[in-house]
Amino acid sequence: MYLSNKPSPLESSTDSASSSSTQAHVDSTQQGASRTSHVHEHPMLQHSSNGQTRPPTLFVIFGAQGDLTKRKLIPALYNLAASGHLPQEFVILGVDGVSMNNEDFRLKISRDIQELSTRRIDPTIKDWLLDRLHYLSGDFRDPQTYECLQTTLTELNAQYGTQGNFLYYMATSPTFFGEIVQQLGDKGLVAHNKEYSRRIVIEKPFGHDLESAQSLNHTLRSVLDESQIYRIDHYLGKETVQNILVFRFANGIFEPVWNRQYIDHVQITVAESLGVEHRGNYYDQAGALRDMVPNHLLQILGFVAMEPPNAFDPEAVRDEKAKLLRAIQPMNPIDVLQSTVAGQYKAGLSNGGQVASYRSELNVSPTSLRETYTAMTLFIESWRWEGVPFYLRTGKRLNERVTEVVIQFKSAPLMLFRKTPVDRLTPNVLVIRIQPDEGISLSFGAKIPGPQVQVGNVDMDFQYSKYFGDSPSTGYETLLHDVMAGDATLFQRSDNVELGWSVVDPILKVWDSLGTHAIHNYAAGTWGPVEADALLAKDGRMWRNY
Numbered sequence: 001m002y003l004s005n006k007p008s009p010l011e012s013s014t015d016s017a018s019s020s021s022t023q024a025h026v027d028s029t030q031q032g033a034s035r036t037s038h039v040h041e042h043p044m045l046q047h048s049s050n051g052q053t054r055p056p057t058l059f060v061i062f063g064a065q066g067d068l069t070k071r072k073l074i075p076a077l078y079n080l081a082a083s084g085h086l087p088q089e090f091v092i093l094g095v096d097g098v099s100m101n102n103e104d105f106r107l108k109i110s111r112d113i114q115e116l117s118t119r120r121i122d123p124t125i126k127d128w129l130l131d132r133l134h135y136l137s138g139d140f141r142d143p144q145t146y147e148c149l150q151t152t153l154t155e156l157n158a159q160y161g162t163q164g165n166f167l168y169y170m171a172t173s174p175t176f177f178g179e180i181v182q183q184l185g186d187k188g189l190v191a192h193n194k195e196y197s198r199r200i201v202i203e204k205p206f207g208h209d210l211e212s213a214q215s216l217n218h219t220l221r222s223v224l225d226e227s228q229i230y231r232i233d234h235y236l237g238k239e240t241v242q243n244i245l246v247f248r249f250a251n252g253i254f255e256p257v258w259n260r261q262y263i264d265h266v267q268i269t270v271a272e273s274l275g276v277e278h279r280g281n282y283y284d285q286a287g288a289l290r291d292m293v294p295n296h297l298l299q300i301l302g303f304v305a306m307e308p309p310n311a312f313d314p315e316a317v318r319d320e321k322a323k324l325l326r327a328i329q330p331m332n333p334i335d336v337l338q339s340t341v342a343g344q345y346k347a348g349l350s351n352g353g354q355v356a357s358y359r360s361e362l363n364v365s366p367t368s369l370r371e372t373y374t375a376m377t378l379f380i381e382s383w384r385w386e387g388v389p390f391y392l393r394t395g396k397r398l399n400e401r402v403t404e405v406v407i408q409f410k411s412a413p414l415m416l417f418r419k420t421p422v423d424r425l426t427p428n429v430l431v432i433r434i435q436p437d438e439g440i441s442l443s444f445g446a447k448i449p450g451p452q453v454q455v456g457n458v459d460m461d462f463q464y465s466k467y468f469g470d471s472p473s474t475g476y477e478t479l480l481h482d483v484m485a486g487d488a489t490l491f492q493r494s495d496n497v498e499l500g501w502s503v504v505d506p507i508l509k510v511w512d513s514l515g516t517h518a519i520h521n522y523a524a525g526t527w528g529p530v531e532a533d534a535l536l537a538k539d540g541r542m543w544r545n546y
Helices: 029-036 067-082 102-116 123-130 143-160 174-186 210-221 239-249 280-305 314-326 333-339 464-468 477-485 494-518 530-537
Strands: 057-062 090-096 133-137 166-170 198-202 229-231 263-271 340-346 348-350 353-355 373-378 390-395 402-409 429-435 439-447 455-463 519-523
Touching: 057 067, 057 143, 067 102, 067 123, 067 477, 090 143, 102 123, 102 133, 133 143, 143 174, 166 174, 174 198, 174 210, 210 494, 229 494, 239 280, 239 429, 239 439, 263 280, 280 314, 280 373, 280 390, 280 402, 280 494, 314 494, 333 340, 333 373, 333 494, 340 494, 340 530, 373 530, 390 530, 455 464, 494 519, 519 530
Parallel strands: 057 090, 057 166, 090 133, 166 198, 198 229, 263 390, 340 519
Antiparallel strands: 263 402, 340 373, 348 353, 373 390, 402 429, 429 439, 439 455
16 A cells, blocks of 8 residues: 555545547547657656556546546646656556547646646656547447547557556546446456456446445446456545554554443544535435445544454455444434434535525525435444444535544543542543544643642644645545555455445435435534434534534
């Protein structure tokens, strides 16, 4: 697993692909050769931070004209090139329905890099990357596109010496995932062996419920081996999420108290201050529960609560995550009513200004019953976690943009201080901040100076940017690096995906049956509906708000 410097916070984004072109267009070989006959040597290979380069790779992006490619993939690839983590034998082929030749595509990407790069542009590195950009236009559903793709891949593979290693990235609408994979299979473009690799990266959403996720898994596995499929969750590219494993298992002082004897409860919060922005079409179909819980929140939960793997190996780590997800106590309809909350934001004050309600957002139904907030209580049926509640919440238009894990420990006995002014002891709290300021803090009690015994809370605070420096990043660098290297540690396996949906499905069914009665309104700029506060209050606890 490649660990980059601190990735910057990442807003969720989806991508849609245009497929209106019915005739595939391939830029002339002569035009491509004229640009690449004097291909620059990689300007940073000799300065690779870990002393090694990645295997030769032909990187194919389906949905090359989309927002994900523009804002995340290309900037991430530029950052990898700048840090010496791309091989000399590297080339990018963009595939999409917009008719365009190589030079036009390079010009577009050049402007995108200049506009959206997370770091200062080095012209030499930028030229190195642009030299390796090629484009193929075609309809994702047209077999002719894949015949042209086969020819183009053969030419680029020979020209750049990528040794048959093809990496396909699905930066498209999910409706194309199965279609593209089947077409690639029909042309023999995903067949792999010991001599070369053929891998496919699948973006979320991976299905919209358990049945659709199982169907998509079946489609993929009818063409691909599981080892070829990399289901990506960009939250796992964040340093602090990865550091949970290091924090737990590389430090002897924490794991011994990481259990029901010492921990009172755990909170996982993914809060966004923005609304749905330009994602109304998608969000009004998905909602907060589908969009965030089966992937982001349950993935974080897996790292926080799983048992130690027997090796730092992709399958060992994913095995333990699967065991953890299986151990989540299933919910019946009564549990759903008592242990979950759905909310939808109304108009209110956010980020210093008045904002509209969810139902007034672009491409959202004015009578929508889609939730923009969800909170829930989960229990894990295991020796380690029996009786420890895990509180999860996520939502749009909340008071702050923050993603964090809060571990609240049980309070120490007060008896030692019964003859002092101390009337209560505040529990120790460990906060793992994932965004926006990645770091870890631990609060504990200390004596306040003076003649009397008084206890005050103090914090030990660690921030990535202060300790390791702030290296601008998109959050995708680690994940792209890992998939090129064939390291699947941070990617979801098919059973992980289906187990995540099995947690969510009973909740969706009850909420759908309740209709308007399932949704609780909250004003934009607050921390969500009051019913979410009551969810913890009935247990004598409260959310950690700012």
